[in-house]
Amino acid sequence: MDLMRRHLLAGSAAGACLGLAGCAGLPGAEGGPHDGQADTAAAQVRWLNRLTWGATPEAARQLAAQGLSRWLAQQLKAQPGVPLPPEAQAQIEAMTITREPLVARVVALEAQRRAADALKDDEAKKAAQQAYQQELNRQGRESAQRFVLRALYSPQQVQEQMVWFWMNHFSLHLYKGNLRALIPDFEDQAVRPHALGRFRDLLGATVYHPAMLRYLDNEHNAAGRLNENYARELMELHTLGVGGGYSQQDVQALARVLSGLGVVNPPDAPPPQLPPALQGQYVRRGLFEFNPRRHDDSPQSLLGQPLPGRGLARVEAALDRLARHPSTARFVARKLVLFWVSDTPAPGLVDRVAAAFQRSDGDIAATLNALFSSPEFAASLGTLFRDPVHYVLAAVRLAYDGRVILNPNPVLNWINRLGEPLYGRSTPDGYPLEAAAWSSAGQMSTRFEVARAIGSGPAGLFKTEATPPVEQPAFPQLSNALYHQGLAPSLSPRTRQALEQASSPQEWNTFLLSSPEFMNR
Numbered sequence: 055m056d057l058m059r060r061h062l063l064a065g066s067a068a069g070a071c072l073g074l075a076g077c078a079g080l081p082g083a084e085g086g087p088h089d090g091q092a093d094t095a096a097a098q099v100r101w102l103n104r105l106t107w108g109a110t111p112e113a114a115r116q117l118a119a120q121g122l123s124r125w126l127a128q129q130l131k132a133q134p135g136v137p138l139p140p141e142a143q144a145q146i147e148a149m150t151i152t153r154e155p156l157v158a159r160v161v162a163l164e165a166q167r168r169a170a171d172a173l174k175d176d177e178a179k180k181a182a183q184q185a186y187q188q189e190l191n192r193q194g195r196e197s198a199q200r201f202v203l204r205a206l207y208s209p210q211q212v213q214e215q216m217v218w219f220w221m222n223h224f225s226l227h228l229y230k231g232n233l234r235a236l237i238p239d240f241e242d243q244a245v246r247p248h249a250l251g252r253f254r255d256l257l258g259a260t261v262y263h264p265a266m267l268r269y270l271d272n273e274h275n276a277a278g279r280l281n282e283n284y285a286r287e288l289m290e291l292h293t294l295g296v297g298g299g300y301s302q303q304d305v306q307a308l309a310r311v312l313s314g315l316g317v318v319n320p321p322d323a324p325p326p327q328l329p330p331a332l333q334g335q336y337v338r339r340g341l342f343e344f345n346p347r348r349h350d351d352s353p354q355s356l357l358g359q360p361l362p363g364r365g366l367a368r369v370e371a372a373l374d375r376l377a378r379h380p381s382t383a384r385f386v387a388r389k390l391v392l393f394w395v396s397d398t399p400a401p402g403l404v405d406r407v408a409a410a411f412q413r414s415d416g417d418i419a420a421t422l423n424a425l426f427s428s429p430e431f432a433a434s435l436g437t438l439f440r441d442p443v444h445y446v447l448a449a450v451r452l453a454y455d456g457r458v459i460l461n462p463n464p465v466l467n468w469i470n471r472l473g474e475p476l477y478g479r480s481t482p483d484g485y486p487l488e489a490a491a492w493s494s495a496g497q498m499s500t501r502f503e504v505a506r507a508i509g510s511g512p513a514g515l516f517k518t519e520a521t522p523p524v525e526q527p528a529f530p531q532l533s534n535a536l537y538h539q540g541l542a543p544s545l546s547p548r549t550r551q552a553l554e555q556a557s558s559p560q561e562w563n564t565f566l567l568s569s570p571e572f573m574n575r
Contacts, residue, residue, distance in 0.1 A: 108448025509563030
């Protein structure tokens with residue numbers, strides 16, 4: 055395998071074509087996405103590798119049957135509840151995070167925590183506290199397993215990528231407090247329904263979700279004891295961006311507007327005792343709470359203009375202003391171009407995508423349609439370096455097509471080894487989107503080991519965790535029609551030479567998944 059390892063390390067960064075220079079002449083470099091741009095198997099693979107989590111024979115058949123324009127239109131239709139294959143859906147339906155609503159889960163966990171803390175015997179307390187943490191870990195792991203199953207098998211692949219994009223944009227860290235129990239609901243109720251909808255609706259859903267309020271400390275933000283953390287990140291990371299035109303005074307004003315937005319604690323607590331004048335303003339929805347006694351109701355201005363309304367009406371006015379600000383349009387547009395097109399976003403493309411965002415009042419699907427219709431997008435196909443999540447999911451999708459894995463944990467382990475664990479970013483800025491963060495020699499060496507694990511056999515993917523475990527026979531099928539018709543034409547002579555020297559099907563699979571060409575989408 056030394057030949058392929060050297061080829062991988064030498065070729066992945068140099069051959070990535072991370073900007074648009076040198077990529078001219080690829081099919082589809084002029085005009086919007088039309089059927090003629092995907093009229094060959096090789097072209098279809100290029101489009102699929104960008105617009106899905108990784109090309110598969112089944113996805114290629116669907117694209118060929120529908121044509122690019124119709125297929126893409128279907129992908130841009132928001133379908134939050136689209137069914138998965140029965141074998142995948144059954145795994146999700148069996149999860150605690152599916153069967154039990156958020157409030158019931160958190161109430162039970164809090165009771166478990168309090169009971170553990172009340173124990174007098176040190177050893178018993180330690181064991182009970184460990185059991186509480188293990189249950190949090192299990193629910194957090196279920197969320198990651200659910201994400202993997204949806205990403206691998208959902209027919210709405212653009213939507214699934216946008217769920218990941220927005221979860222990274224509104225990033226949460228799994229291991230703060232009880233967020234392991236809150237994140238599954240945040241992804242499913244705040245992000246997923248709006249992933250292709252209106253940005254303003256998405257923003258509001260994240261602002262009122264207890265996971266975000268807890269992660270960025272707004273539950274501690276109260277009149278007279280302001281906590282500016284969430285207000286700052288809301289403008290810097292979620293809307294306007296650094297240099298978006300806000301000041302420290304705006305941060306303080308927004309913190310006052312957001313004061314009183316928090317999390318019911320404990321989760322089964324009765325409503326607070328409030329003066330009659332404030333009782334009508336109190337709001338509780340699930341674990342979200344707006345407590346007017348903790349709210350700074352003084353007049354505020356944001357971005358140079360007074361904010362109308364009081365209480366939650368003023369919160370809504372602030373979110374309207376942030377969501378529709380030109381800086382937000384440009385900030386979101388640039389991140390979309392980074393994710394979908396290039397590490398070096400062309401200013402003209404960012405301007406056009408931002409204009410589409412503003413013209414459509416933040417309609418995410420309409421904004422993506424403008425992006426996918428750009429000549430820059432078509433010219434970039436096959437040149438965008440895969441981050442670890444894209445890499446692992448693409449490898450598994452190609453290896454097993456639509457055959458549903460029985461155990462997502464090996465997939466999670468590979469993603470973790472490559473340094474991008476789901477919900478694992480310790481800072482609220484989300485994982486970087488540029489190739490430089492993921493293309494070091496150490497990363498490439500680890501990818502080679504992951505490629506060998508995937509290419510050599512099922513690696514536990516088809517072995518259940520039940521007692522006794524059930525295992526299905528399986529072997530990765532990479533040398534298929536999709537490879538010969540769609541992938542092989544794009545391989546360099548060096549990659550072809552390495553594949554020809556493979557001494558076994560397992561080694562051939564490893565070489566293909568390790569190739570510089572497979573590192574790109």
